[in-house]
Amino acid sequence: MGTPYEFQPTHVAPGDGLQTWASPDPSRPTVRLDPLLPVQLVDSSGNWARIVCSNGWSAWVDGRLLVALPQRPPGTGEPLATTEDPRPLLAALERSLASYRSMVDDYAAGKIDLEAFREGTRNLRLGAVLDGSSAWLLDLDQGRWYYCDGTRLQTYATVDRGEAP
Known part of the structure; x- marks a missing residue:
């Protein structure tokens, strides 16, 4: 797998956590992943997905339940940009x-009805995944997901604004 610094999450566990198995066999359950835990998808077999956590621990999960993180845009091997101060985005x-x-x-x-609620929230968009000192933050004004280590922001992926609902 490599060093912990090479870990690049591709997904997170769903908001209610996720059951794991030692192998793609429902008779061998193991521990449950914490909600929104970042994981890296490394293999799949049908609906089964083998994931690796940042500490190197590996397990099989129901891949249909994983929540995909935005990926680096195709063709870019290097980060797009770094911003020193995460506080304005936060x-x-x-x-x-x-x-x-x-x-x-x-x-x-x-105080308001459903129509007013929908109208009042129509343009609100927010995205954040927090895991200890690591954070993935969505800034739709800039069209980017950022990774934050607590000291600086680094572009993680760009967002196609045309895909927003």
Whole structure:
């Protein structure tokens, strides 16, 4: 597999975690992965997928349940850009999340109806996966997923803005 520095997650476990197996055999379950744990898909057989975690541990999972992370754009072997300070993007993500929460609160309290909720949240987009000191942050204004190690942002992938719902 290589050193831990070579780990490049391709997926995360779903929000409710994910059962693992020692082999592609449902009679041999092992531990459950934590929700949103980054993993690297290394092999597949039908619906079975063999994943590797950042610590090198490997297991088989139901590959249909893995959540794909955005991948580096085709043809690029090097990072696209580095930004030293992650705080401006984190502040923008916090504002988007606060706006969404406010709309949820208003809808739950009956202050607005479903149509107003949908209209008020129509242009809100937010993406973040946190795993300890590592973070993958979505900035749709820039059309990029960034990887953050706590000290700086590095472009991880570009986003085709035409694909957003």
